[in-house]
Amino acid sequence: MATVPPGIRLLVSFDRDQWYRALTFILTFLLYTSFHLSRKPISIVKSELHKNCSSVNELATIASSSSQQPSLPSLHTGTDCSWKPFDKRNYKQLLGAMDYSFLCAYAVGMYLSGIIGERVPIRLYLSMGMLTSGLFTCLFGLGYVYNIHNLGFYIFVQVANGLVQTTGWPSVVTCISNWFGKGRRGLIMGLWNSHTSVGNILGSLIAGYWVSSNWGLSFIVPGLIIAVMGVVCFFFLIEHPNDLKSMYDQNSSPGKSAPTNSWNGVNGHTEVYLQYKDNKTQSYDTELLLPRDSVCVPMQPVVVVKRESQPSAISFMGALRIPGVIEFSLCLLFAKLVSYTFLFWLPLYITKAAHLDAKKAGDLSTLFDVGGIVGGILAGVISDKLGKRATTCAIMLLLAAPTLYGFSMISEFGLGPTIGMMLVCGGLVNGPYSLITTAVSADLGTHKSLKGNARALSTVTAIIDGTGSVGAALGPLLAGLLSPGGWDQVFYMLMIADFLALLLLLRLVTKELISNKSHPISTVELKEH
Numbered sequence: 223m224a225t226v227p228p229g230i231r232l233l234v235s236f237d238r239d240q241w242y243r244a245l246t247f248i249l250t251f252l253l254y255t256s257f258h259l260s261r262k263p264i265s266i267v268k269s270e271l272h273k274n275c276s277s278v279n280e281l282a283t284i285a286s287s288s289s290q291q292p293s294l295p296s297l298h299t300g301t302d303c304s305w306k307p308f309d310k311r312n313y314k315q316l317l318g319a320m321d322y323s324f325l326c327a328y329a330v331g332m333y334l335s336g337i338i339g340e341r342v343p344i345r346l347y348l349s350m351g352m353l354t355s356g357l358f359t360c361l362f363g364l365g366y367v368y369n370i371h372n373l374g375f376y377i378f379v380q381v382a383n384g385l386v387q388t389t390g391w392p393s394v395v396t397c398i399s400n401w402f403g404k405g406r407r408g409l410i411m412g413l414w415n416s417h418t419s420v421g422n423i424l425g426s427l428i429a430g431y432w433v434s435s436n437w438g439l440s441f442i443v444p445g446l447i448i449a450v451m452g453v454v455c456f457f458f459l460i461e462h463p464n465d466l467k468s469m470y471d472q473n474s475s476p477g478k479s480a481p482t483n484s485w486n487g488v489n490g491h492t493e494v495y496l497q498y499k500d501n502k503t504q505s506y507d508t509e510l511l512l513p514r515d516s517v518c519v520p521m522q523p524v525v526v527v528k529r530e531s532q533p534s535a536i537s538f539m540g541a542l543r544i545p546g547v548i549e550f551s552l553c554l555l556f557a558k559l560v561s562y563t564f565l566f567w568l569p570l571y572i573t574k575a576a577h578l579d580a581k582k583a584g585d586l587s588t589l590f591d592v593g594g595i596v597g598g599i600l601a602g603v604i605s606d607k608l609g610k611r612a613t614t615c616a617i618m619l620l621l622a623a624p625t626l627y628g629f630s631m632i633s634e635f636g637l638g639p640t641i642g643m644m645l646v647c648g649g650l651v652n653g654p655y656s657l658i659t660t661a662v663s664a665d666l667g668t669h670k671s672l673k674g675n676a677r678a679l680s681t682v683t684a685i686i687d688g689t690g691s692v693g694a695a696l697g698p699l700l701a702g703l704l705s706p707g708g709w710d711q712v713f714y715m716l717m718i719a720d721f722l723a724l725l726l727l728l729r730l731v732t733k734e735l736i737s738n739k740s741h742p743i744s745t746v747e748l749k750e751h
Contacts, residue, residue, distance in 0.1 A: 630710055
């Protein structure tokens with residue numbers, strides 16, 4: 223008899239719970255990848271909305287003079303080579319206003335989204351947000367198809383898209399945190415959060431493919447992708463292990479009693495605790511996430527404790543009182559200001575500084591996100607090893623400042639140093655941003671002061687990311703206002719923001735350094751003396 227192939231032996235070595243955990247990891251990764259994929263096209267298309275008219279006319283003249291046929295009138299003149307209304311001299315301010323309208327709506331909506339997300343089914347909430355986001359992303363591209371030149375139309379689409387995209391982050395962070403415990407959370411979240419950079423890379427490549435020929439498709443294709451992923455979310459997303467267990471209980475045969483370890487946390491089912499031999503209780507959803515060899519065998523039949531009422535969702539002020547939430551929220555404000563300025567303005571900066579066309583600049587800008595993937599994973603691994611989230615963020619912010627200064631001189635370097643600078647800068651800029659929005663948010667959302675009330679996770683995540691989104695809105699706006707006076711001013715602004723983010727973490731860093739314990743931020747003593 224033939225031996226079982228090693229690949230099959232590997233597959234069957236995982237139990238059902240591990241397969242569902244892997245499904246949730248992959249699915250939420252792909253869902254938020256599509257969110258960032260749909261945000262990226264605007265940064266690629268900017269250089270197409272406002273072209274250098276003189277260079278366009280020069281190329282057209284050369285092409286017509288080299289042809290033996292009588293020269294035809296140029297399709298681009300000194301006034302129409304750019305897309306109206308972005309053909310004016312204040313085009314940077316207009317493009318910055320579009321970024322600001324999206325990000326400002328995103329920041330405002332994020333505070334509400336977390337509160338709503340704790341009170342409605344996450345799967346339905348996320349699916350609806352993705353479908354409507356796909357609609358508004360496509361609408362922006364249809365502005366090219368139907369030759370729309372009204373600034374108000376594009377501003378409206380950006381505001382609406384910013385509001386509906388707030389459904390994404392609190393929902394996916396809550397789902398992934400429900401399925402994965404605190405062990406190695408930094409590594410898991412670091413790997414998972416690479417969806418941000420993967421989405422930016424794919425968005426750049428997709429938008430860059432059509433940017434010079436038909437920039438409308440640069441929006442329509444990503445819009446269709448996020449809408450399709452919204453349908454996938456509706457059919458396959460499992461919000462919590464409790465929901466899965468309750469499904470198996472309902473499908474059990476009527477003649478058999480339901481297993482005594484059935485439970486549910488957020489959707490109205492019974493919550494169950496197991497009695498272990500060391501007289502400590504452990505909720506069943508946490509037990510699912512523990513390795514098999516770490517689960518104690520009960521010395522007596524399982525003791526079931528039913529809760530008549532679910533824990534109430536935490537209030538906004540209650541979430542702010544969790545130790546560390548305010549400091550990390552304000553730090554993220556400045557960290558995200560830097561990250562999103564690169565997200566929205568890097569391709570245009572490369573176009574102007576390195577004198578590349580829109581497609582090449584877009585492709586080159588993806589290296590910043592490649593560095594961001596590595597930086598996010600490293601931040602998670604280091605913070606897990608040290609047990610000090612704030613200290614890890616502070617070190618990366620400190621190293622990012624001189625890197626930003628070097629990046630401001632990109633036009634003086636060759637291609638090789640430029641590529642290396644973008645990789646390093648992407649890692650140091652996105653590392654703290656990634657760590658705060660994932661592992662730190664999950665830690666604080668399950669902080670010991672909450673006494674097991676996991677329903678605070680969505681609100682805490684929304685507060686932290688919503689505050690960060692204020693910075694994300696200010697960064698591109700300030701870049702649009704400062705860039706006419708020279709790109710050096712933009713980079714000085716970014717270095718100041720990086721320094722302020724570092725200052726805001728000093729109190730937490732001090733407490734971590736004087737602590738004799740080395741464990742995640744959720745249990746680091748952040749209490750006021």
